[in-house]
Amino acid sequence: MDPATTPLGQMLLDEITPVVMLLSTPSVEQSCLKNGLSFLQTLRPFCSFNNIDVPVRTASDQPYRLHKFKLRLFYASDVRKPDLMVAKEQLKQVITEAGDKMFSDSRSDVPKINHELSSSEHQNTPSWFQFLNKELVRVASFSDHEAFDHPVICLLAVSSKDEQPINRFIDLFNANKLPSLLNDGAMDPKISKHYLLVHDNQDGPTDRASKIFTEMRNAFGTIDCSLLCINSSLDAPIKHQDNPWALYITDASPTPSQDLACFLNIDDINEIKNLMQDLSSKHIIPNMEQKIRVLNQQVSATRKGFKNQIKNLWWRKGKEDGADSLNGPTYNFNSIESQIRVLGDYAFMLRDYELALSNYRLISTDYKIDKAWKRYAGVQEMMGLTYFMLDQSRKEAEYCMENAFTTYLKLGSFGQLNATRCGLWWIEMLKARDEYKEAATVYFRICGEDILHSAVMLEQASYCYLLSKPSMLRKYGFHLVLSGEQYKKCDQIKHAIRTYKSALSVFRGTTWGYINDHVHFHIGQWYASLGMYDVAVKHMMEILACSHQSKTTQELFLGDFLQIVEKNGRTFEVTKLQLPVINISSLKVVFEDYRTFGTPSAVNTKEVSWRSLEEEMLPSFSAAKTNWLELQSKLISKKDIQSNVCVAGEAVNVSFEFKNPLLISIPISGVTLVCKYSASTDEVKSNENESSLEKDDEADLFRNRSNDNSSFLVSEVDFLLGGGETTMIQLSVTPRAEGILEIHGVKWKLSGKIVGFHNFELSLPNRNAGKGRRKTKHLQNEKFKFMVIKSIPKLQGSIHPLPEKAYAGDLRQLVLELRNPSEFPVKNLKMKISHPRFLIIGKQENIRSEFPACLRKKTDSVQCDADSNIMSDTVFLFPEGTSVQGETPLLWPLWFRAAVPGDISLYMSIYYEMVDVSSVIRYRTLRLHYNVQVLPSLDVSFQTSPSQLRLQEFLVRMDIVNKTNSESFQVYQLSSVGHHWEISLLQPPDTIFPSQSLMAGQAISCFFTLKKSRKFSALEDNVSTLPVRSDVRLVPQSSDDLVYDINIAPLINFHHYERLQQEVSYKGDFNAVDFVLISRPFKSNNDPGFSDPPHLMSHHACHFSIASTGPISWLIDGPQTLHHDFSASFCEISLKMHLYNSSGATAFVRIDTLDSAGNGGHNSNINVAQTTTPDNQAGWHDITPANNELKVTSPKFLENQPVKALSLESVSPYIWSGSSSTHLHVEAMSLAEIPLQICVFSPGTYDLSNYVLNWRLPSNGLGDSDETRQHSGKCQGYKHYLTVLQST
Amino acid sequence: MIVCVAVVGHQNNPLYIQSFTEADDALKLHHIVHCSLDVVDERVNNPKKSGPMLNETFLGLLYPIENYKVYGYLTNTKVKFILVTTDLDVKDADVRNFFRRFHAAYVDAVSNPFHVPGKKITSRTFAERVSTIVKSFGFSSAG
Secondary structure (H helix, E strand, O other): OOHHHOHHHHHHHHHOOOEEEEEEOHHHHHHHHOOOOOHHHHHHHHOEEOOOOEEEOOOOOOOEEEOOEEOEEEEHHHOOOOOHHHHHHHHHHHHHHHHHHHHHHHOOOOOOOOOOOOOOHHHHOOOHHHHHHHHHHHHOOOOOOOOOOOEEEEEEEEEOOOOOHHHHHHHHOOHHHOOHHHHOOOOOOOOEEEEEEEEEHHHOOOHHHHHHHHHHHHHHOOOOEEEEEEOOOOOOOOOOOOOOOOOOOOOOOOOOHHHOOOOOOHHHHHHHHHHHHHHHHHHHHHHHHHHHHHHHHHHHHHOOOHHHHHHHHHHHHHHHHOOOOOOOOOOOOOOHHHHHHHHHHHHHHOOOHHHHHHHHHHHHHHHHHHOOHHHHHHHHHHHHHHHHHHOOOHHHHHHHHHHHHHHHHHOHHHHHHHHHHHHHHHHHHHHHOOOHHHHHHHHHHHOOOOHHHHHHHHHHHHHHHHHOOOOOHHHHHHHHHHHHHHHHHOOOHHHHHHHHHHHHHHHOOOOOHHHHHHHHHHHHHHHHHOOOHHHHHHHHHHOOOOOOOOHHHHHHHHHHHHHHHHHHOOOEEEOOOOOOEEEEEEEEEEOOOOEEEOOHHHHOOOHHHHHHHHOOOOOOHHHHHHHHHHHHHHHOOHHHHOOEEEEOOOOEEEEEEEEOOOOOOEEEEEEEEEEEEEOOHHHHHHHHHHHHHHOOOHHHHHHHHHHOOOOEEEOOEEEEEOOOOEEEEEEEEEEOOOEEEEEEEEEEEEOOOEEEEEEOHHHOHHHHHHHOOOOOHHHHHHHHEEEEEOOOOOOEEEEEOOOOEEEOOEEEEEEEEEEEOOOOOEEEEEEEEOOOOOEEEOOHHHHHOOOOHHHEOOOOOOOOOOOHHHHHOOEEEOOOOOOOOEEEEEEEEEEEEOOOOEEEEEEEEEEEEEOOOOOOOOEEEEEEEEEEEEEOOEEEEEEEEEOOOOOOEEEEEEEEEEOOOOOOEEEEEEEEEEOOEEEEEOOOHHHHOOOOOEOOOOEEEEEEEEEEOOOOHHHOOOOOOOOEEEEEEOOOOOOOOOOEOOOOOOHHHHHHHHHHHHOOOOOOOOOEEEEEEEEEEOOOOOOOOOOOOOOEEEEEEEEEEOOOOOOEEEEEEOOOEEEEOOOOOOEEEEEEEEEEEOOOOOEEEEEEEOOOOOOOOHHHHHHHHHHOOOOOOOOHHHHHHHHHHHHOOOHHHHHOHHHHOOOHHHOOOEEEEOOOEEEEEEOOOOEEEEEEEEEEOOOEEEEOOOEEEEEEOOOOOOOOOOOOOOOEEEEEOOOOEEEEEEOO | OEEEEEEEOOOOOEEEEEEOOOOOOHHHHHHHHHHHHHHHHHHHHOHHHHOOOOOOOEEEEEEEEOOEEEEEEEOOOOOEEEEEEOOOOOOHHHHHHHHHHHHHHHHHHHOOOOOOOOOOOOOHHHHHHHHHHHHHHHHHHHO
16 A cells, blocks of 8 residues: 555645745735735645645655655744643644534434444544544644754745835845744754735736835845735625535635635635745755755764764763753754754655664664753654654564653653654654554553543544444444543543543443443433433433443433433433333233123133133033124124223223332323224224324324223222332223224333333233234234223122131131112023032022031931032022012022132133123123132041951941141031941940040041841832931030931032042942031130131032942851760751842852861951952951951850950861852842851860852943952851860 | 452353452443453454363453453363452462362352253352362462
8 A cells, every 4th residue: 555645644745844934914815805815825826736746855865756745834923832721722722623513513313323333434434534534743843853844934025015125025034023932942053035015906906016026025035036026906895606615614614615716816826826836946955955955965974884883883972971851952953953853854855765764763762862852752753653654674663662652651740742743743644554552452451641641542443443344343332432421521521421422322222231321320310401301301311221231320321321311300211121021921911891700810710711610601602692793783893803891881991010120219290191083984994094103203192192081991009119029010091982092002101200101012022923814013002902882781799708717627607798879781691610629509598598507307308309400500590570670689699618728719600691681791700719728627437348247237437637727626417328228326325425526637437337228128129219327426426416418418528529520430339338427616626717617518428338348248157166975976056058149230240168187267367358359458357256246246246355365275186077069049138047067076265257259240230340349259257156065 | 368259151152250359330340351362362363362272161361451351261162251359469279270160160060950050150059169260379379
């Protein structure tokens, strides 16, 4: 790349050019001012030459050509170091102006993230940087340590109007007017001069001018004089189309640019052009050439060559003890050092960079040794630039620049300006080589103590980071923030805002919360300080939900935010208020169309479960549809079918969560729904278009909506949301008339100052998209759109007093109360309950009966029929003609029984139809939902086993455990339900329950016998008879309570459901028996936790099969003791075996008697245990004999008690006489008898269990497929002890 | 003394950032850590420098600023660990050792089945462990 085409190259070619010192008389200026220009300004456009093509020959003999050249013009008074304070003020002015301008430009548009790196520097960086940098470079000019600002020529201009022009020329170049540079010896005062006579053609003809010009020529020489005639356009002002001056007049001048130079015609312009070109090519360049040559000769004479170098070194060393001032020794213009520097600079200006470089190098070591740091730095700087222009040795160039920069910095504030200039050049150099990152660090280093200065530099640094490849966005952001801070410090708020806003583009969308908050907060604050509260609020809103910040910070943020809002005066209404956070996923809309909800919890139940419950009650879908279609055509257009239906006067509830992310509590007030009501469907259409247009400004949309609430009522909620709290808010809107109601969103007021809106629809697109099918956007809104139809009756229902907690088995009478507040009647009521096991519907007459007395068995009770209709039908139809209207509620009894422990949800649905057929909704359902917690109470289990003493008699063991914590119960009654079985006590109740109650945690067992009911023995063949019920009271007779009749509703109904529930496989088994235990809480002990203690509890245990050991039961009947004289003969004893077949089919039985001697005694017990069906506990049998004996005891038997205690060892062999195997058929439900005989040979006690009984049922008999039922079996004989004594 | 340690996720989202100074300079340290990510990116994406240390997790001194030194460490899952210290003469070995222990602590923390990957590390155990490591770093460099 050609260095000259780079920005730095351009800058150097522009800035490091020969300086022309201008001296003019006031009359010259006066003439020029006619054109609105000073003399300098008049000349300036013609100072740069693009194609002069001047041959130049400097030190070397080889000439080269210059094509472009430029001069810098300065008035002599300006040839001095610029005033720092003025310059600073000027810079500040520039920055402020730029700030205002940029600010107004960028106010509206949000800064875009320019991640794409295509943008070049000019597109990205603000243009005023260039200007500013130029100014900064200019501030450092006319320093005495460098020579390129030294005027090369002096241009003296005198007007032809002036008196004694020749003298004026001499006066002009008067020593006391000259700049200090020339006076204090820093530069050669013998500057070459050029004399210019300016003639104003408006003042008259050129005669006088030419006369004076001739005089001048005589006085100063022909070559150095020239004449310039201006203002040739005498009358009409000229409008220059492309005004060459316009570019240079940047200040806001009173005259518009077209009026500039209005008296200069084309001849004048050409004349000026020629003048300047002649000046440069004929005077300046040759002058410089000559000076270069002269100086070069001097330098080579004194400094070049080995001898001179040694000498120089020696001489310098001697000077070392000299003044060690900061600036080093002062050098006169005629000192060799200055001359070398001038030589270098001149060469540089004439673009002989090789020559310049060699001289700079030469002088640089000298200055270093002399510790003339400023000059050294200046030379280093120039060396760097020369290297750059030569485009060689980048490293050297950068090294030199760095060296110069650090050296300047070391000088402190003294070298600050130069350091800045040097830094800027260095940066440009780095930028030209695409080393933006390094450039950024240099910018960072330029930052001096001046805050404004450093702010600008930091901002520039940030742009460098952006431009570097790969772009370092984070550093970009960071430096912008730093720069913004600095801007803020020096009150350049607008710049601060601008930088912060650009920084936002980096931080936005990241999770760096602290930084984001900082940036937004400050932007907000600054905007507020500028009075732009609306923008301020917008930024402050971003940081409100700062849950990661500390509490104090949160308070600060919120406080400032509210303060800004307050300052603004009017109440803000914004759509994106983050405080509090709305959990939109918790949003729930509850409205009642044909479905109505009686309890709040009913709403939360899934629609599916309601549907399945109501399935049978509702009119079938197709039927409903035909009805609907008929109505639709008249009443509603097709479009509205899609929207939800709600009824006028009935509230639509919307609930959702408000969450406070902060640690501090925030007051929320006036939370309401924002709704829109329109009376007819046509209006909606027009409004929809309108709303789509308005969508850009949602807040406005909300504002419009919030006012017209005459046709609906909205609820309003105020609350204080504590730190970190989440609150469920329920809002409602109640339409008053028919039409269309749309819910748009929610509105609330934060701290009473700012109103927030939240639009429901817009935040839901994903959700709806997930559901599919809903393709058009229009449909998304349907969720919140309701068609309001005219008011129709709505039943209100409740059940009381439904307990929240109940013990298992608790039986209660409840009342369902239905009310219809509207004046229209309803008809055709139906009801369904989800858990008939827990809740059944009573009869109307029950409502008056007293509970639990109504359950008592009446003495004159007739065996009433079970309510077969309830058992079969799950939908309860209220009697025909039942209608609910007006004040009087419909009361209906319900029976509740807590069947099993656990948390039970009871669902009820009541269906009713409108009497008024014209309504859109013809029927409605009232849904009720209750939760009941059922606690465990008594745990009852039963065991049955056949009695071994009598056929068809069973022993029942009941185990009761009180599982409650504190409650004690009175076990009141045990009833058995089964075909021809009745239960009776084995012990008097007093012995079972001495304290009459069962304490908490107490367990008890008691025994009963189950006998064949004699009452119904005649009906044995009739299998279809109803089950027999028998009751046993378990409380002492003294109590006056009667026995509860389990055969009447609701006990029979609950029993039915229990049977269904507990049913396993023994369906239709006549031997099955059910037990119902009725208990009552013991009166003395009431748990305060239960407001309503239970009155009656029932426990149902169903399907205990009597025939658990098989269908065949048998008993050996024979003498227990007998005397025999063994001396005479062995003893033959006849026995009888009674067999009973309890199954419904004929059984084949075979009895095998075994004679093997060893097979007696001990083993038999085990065998018995093994052959019994597994559902009987082993060891159970060991106890039964004892109990049996107690029960069937006879006085005679008791005498023989001790005999029983004989040990088994005394068993001696016996033999079965008669057949060893007997076959027989036992008819169903019948008895059979087999004679058996044994022979014993000696006295002793014998265990007659040495036989096996095989039985078989016809497998195809009943055809039932129950796998669990046995079809054949083999049983060991029971123990039967026989004692034979020697008769005396 | 270690001023700040940070864990930054592979999407350059802060997972854990903890300063160990008394002063209220959280914002500054956030900025420093955030900026250092640029340098990490540069180190990682620059093929010239990553040649010999392709598998090296320790990124070395990222950049010196004012009175801090920032060190970086990159795990295989592109999670970055940043260490900001005021010690101006720190031995590389010390820093390496620190990062190794820090990495182990991090691995343990994210192995918690209740930790959601990509979310901030809120484990108190991790915080305690990190502060122990930080304290021990101060000792080893001092002694």
